[in-house]
Amino acid sequence: MPQNVFEPWNDPAAKPLIRFQNVTKRFGDFTAVDDLSIDIYEREFFALLGPSGCGKTTMMRMLAGFETPTSGTIWLDGQDISPIPPNKRSVNMMFQSYALFPHLTVYDNIAFGLKRSNMPKDQIDARVKEMLRLVQIERFGSRKPEQISGGQRQRVALARALAKAPKLLLLDEPLSALDKKLRQDTQFELMDIQEKTGTTFVVVTHDQEEAMTVASRVAVMDQGKLKQVDTPGQIYEAPNSIYVADFIGEVNIIEGNATAQGNTVSIVWAEGQPDIIGTPSKPISNGKVSFAIRPEKIAITADKPADRHNAVQGRVLDIAYLGNVSTYHVELPGGMIIKAQAANSRRRDSRPFTWDDEVWLSWTDTAGIVLDR
Amino acid sequence: MNLRRFTLISVPYFWLLCLFLVPFLIVLKISLSDVALSIPPYTPTLELSEGWAGVRDFLSQLDFENFRFLATDDLYWKSYLSSVQIALISTTICLLIGFPIAYGMANAPQEWQPTLMLLVILPFWTSFLIRVYSLIGILSQEGMLNQFLMWIGIINEPLTILNTNIAVYIGIVYTYLPFMILPIYATLIKLDGSLLEAAEDLGCSRTEAFWRITIPLSKAGIIAGCFLVFIPALGEFVIPSLLGGSDTLMIGKVLYEEFFANRDWPVAGAVAVILLLILIIPIVLYQRNEQKMMEADK
Numbered sequence: 268m269p270q271n272v273f274e275p276w277n278d279p280a281a282k283p284l285i286r287f288q289n290v291t292k293r294f295g296d297f298t299a300v301d302d303l304s305i306d307i308y309e310r311e312f313f314a315l316l317g318p319s320g321c322g323k324t325t326m327m328r329m330l331a332g333f334e335t336p337t338s339g340t341i342w343l344d345g346q347d348i349s350p351i352p353p354n355k356r357s358v359n360m361m362f363q364s365y366a367l368f369p370h371l372t373v374y375d376n377i378a379f380g381l382k383r384s385n386m387p388k389d390q391i392d393a394r395v396k397e398m399l400r401l402v403q404i405e406r407f408g409s410r411k412p413e414q415i416s417g418g419q420r421q422r423v424a425l426a427r428a429l430a431k432a433p434k435l436l437l438l439d440e441p442l443s444a445l446d447k448k449l450r451q452d453t454q455f456e457l458m459d460i461q462e463k464t465g466t467t468f469v470v471v472t473h474d475q476e477e478a479m480t481v482a483s484r485v486a487v488m489d490q491g492k493l494k495q496v497d498t499p500g501q502i503y504e505a506p507n508s509i510y511v512a513d514f515i516g517e518v519n520i521i522e523g524n525a526t527a528q529g530n531t532v533s534i535v536w537a538e539g540q541p542d543i544i545g546t547p548s549k550p551i552s553n554g555k556v557s558f559a560i561r562p563e564k565i566a567i568t569a570d571k572p573a574d575r576h577n578a579v580q581g582r583v584l585d586i587a588y589l590g591n592v593s594t595y596h597v598e599l600p601g602g603m604i605i606k607a608q609a610a611n612s613r614r615r616d617s618r619p620f621t622w623d624d625e626v627w628l629s630w631t632d633t634a635g636i637v638l639d640r
Numbered sequence: 641m642n643l644r645r646f647t648l649i650s651v652p653y654f655w656l657l658c659l660f661l662v663p664f665l666i667v668l669k670i671s672l673s674d675v676a677l678s679i680p681p682y683t684p685t686l687e688l689s690e691g692w693a694g695v696r697d698f699l700s701q702l703d704f705e706n707f708r709f710l711a712t713d714d715l716y717w718k719s720y721l722s723s724v725q726i727a728l729i730s731t732t733i734c735l736l737i738g739f740p741i742a743y744g745m746a747n748a749p750q751e752w753q754p755t756l757m758l759l760v761i762l763p764f765w766t767s768f769l770i771r772v773y774s775l776i777g778i779l780s781q782e783g784m785l786n787q788f789l790m791w792i793g794i795i796n797e798p799l800t801i802l803n804t805n806i807a808v809y810i811g812i813v814y815t816y817l818p819f820m821i822l823p824i825y826a827t828l829i830k831l832d833g834s835l836l837e838a839a840e841d842l843g844c845s846r847t848e849a850f851w852r853i854t855i856p857l858s859k860a861g862i863i864a865g866c867f868l869v870f871i872p873a874l875g876e877f878v879i880p881s882l883l884g885g886s887d888t889l890m891i892g893k894v895l896y897e898e899f900f901a902n903r904d905w906p907v908a909g910a911v912a913v914i915l916l917l918i919l920i921i922p923i924v925l926y927q928r929n930e931q932k933m934m935e936a937d938k
Contacts, residue, residue: 354841362834366838368835369857380843383844427842431843
């Protein structure tokens with residue numbers, strides 16, 4: 268029985284809810300968004316991920332209507348939204364600072380948008396109560412924003428933005444003000460609420476973990492351009508560039524010269540070291556390549572593994588103990604440092620390796636990513 | 641610990657006692673005395689050398705005659721009323737001019753703001769008296785304003801502005817405008833711009849967002865500014881006597897005349913006590929507002 272997977276981006280018949288068509292936004296000499304095109308589908312949880320200044324916030328502000336594109340068109344539900352002011356768009360935003368109105372109670376904050384519409388009074392009351400229930404803050408309706416905690420404020424902001432049942436909800440760094448533990452819990456809650464309401468969410472974040480957890484698709488941005496738009500799994504396991512590989516998680520990058528050998532390539536990368544055998548996802552031409560491999564895909568052993576072709580010897584330089592895993596920084600004879608990660612499935616005092624130990628690092632032929640340079 | 645606290649709190653209270661309460665009690669005592677041709681120009685004076693009998697004798701001579709006199713002569717209550725009216729109208733004009741200026745300052749580019757701030761407080765660098773005198777030069781029949789208006793052809797004959805209530809309004813508004821601008825500016829500058837964006841995002845037009853967000857959130861500054869203008873304007877004496885006409889009734893002027901022209905200290909004292917009672921009402925209201933603001937900041 269085929270599983271019904273939510274992948275509208277792979278369905279050529281699906282109509283996007285939002286379409287950026289060659290959108291450029293300049294502020295003076297600075298190009299914040301550079302000739303960018305992207306489709307976002309209904310019910311998606313879409314994450315715009317990138318370092319600060321990459322243009323992700325500008326994209327969000329253009330969707331909300333606070334900025335207009337210098338050139339290009341943004342379509343929402345088949346309609347060009349450039350001439351529509353923010354107060355007339357069926358788009359709501361949850362601000363990074365939450366922007367709760369300090370002079371209004373939690374209840375009135377949530378009701379604020381509804382009162383601006385022509386919804387009858389009793390329906391407003393029902394809707395606000397429904398929202399309070401959705402984000403589990405029924406008890407705090409009569410409080411002022413200053414009288415509740417940061418986590419509760421975040422919920423009020425979410426409820427307020429969702430109250431008008433927008434076609435599209437924008438979330439600007441929604442969880443950045445929360446501490447780590449609360450952030451993780453809230454991530455799942457956010458996904459839950461997104462599923463319940465069926466609203467399309469576009470979230471802007473610089474936190475790759477957050478983007479990976481919540482999003483159905485992640486767009487990695489850099490300097491106003493999209494580097495890669497894909498599911499979190501694909502972004503992590505099959506990045507299309509060194510930038511993406513490096514931005515998401517940890518990675519070792521080894522540079523060398525590749526020669527194709529059937530489905531695999533053989534990479535010459537250092538004198539006196541055996542070639543690396545890698546499996547590129549698409550055929551690549553011979554010549555300079557980058558070989559990217561995640562630390563957790565590298566096994567660390569005391570003896571040379573017999574069944575793996577890719578194996579190098581080195582000396583443990585540093586150990587970063589993170590509790591669940593340890594990252595070993597291993598120096599190869601040429602001076603290169605490779606990071607390898609091992610799960611700490613045993614208690615700490617039985618840790619197999621320590622500083623200055625000679626170890627073997629090895630990985631399978633398909634563990635790494637071969638990237639054209 | 642408690643002693644330290646007590647010392648800290650007692651300093652301002654001691655200050656208030658010496659510089660406010662004691663002088664006030666002296667004025668109150670004078671207002672209950674009778675006018676006399678002597679130095680000081682009132683009786684009775686307390687003779688401590690006569691002991692307890694002297695104190696009793698002294699107290700028995702105090703009465704509310706001067707307050708009764710204030711009620712009989714309509715000059716006084718008309719002056720109070722006209723002072724309240726002039727102060728209220730001036731405060732309203734200050735608010736109507738001051739709010740847009742403060743709003744413009746708060747929304748000006750960051751690098752401009754120190755300059756704008758400096759321009760607002762610049763008049764304070766010159767003596768208040770000199771500034772009021774120079775207004776005479778501007779507002780008089782041959783003054784710069786009339787010359788300018790005739791030059792651009794709006795009027796053919798000079799307007800009579802000086803020595804009317806209009807000149808008093810101009811003087812008060814000009815003098816106290818910074819006191820309106822600064823507290824409003826202080827609240828507007830703290831206003832988070834994303835609140836207005838959030839209001840727009842939730843369906844407000846720009847104008848609606850201004851009335852629903854900007855105005856309520858700058859209320860504290862507006863109230864502070866209004867009191868800072870209203871309170872000194874009510875007792876204002878220099879501006880009405882220099883710019884006002886003979887028909888400009890203001891209680892500050894009456895007070896001055898009772899004191900120095902009539903040398904009737906007891907009646908002047910009574911006028912001052914009543915003025916203080918009128919002022920106490922807005923002052924108490926103002927302090928309650930301040931307290932609320934402080935609680936909101938916590």
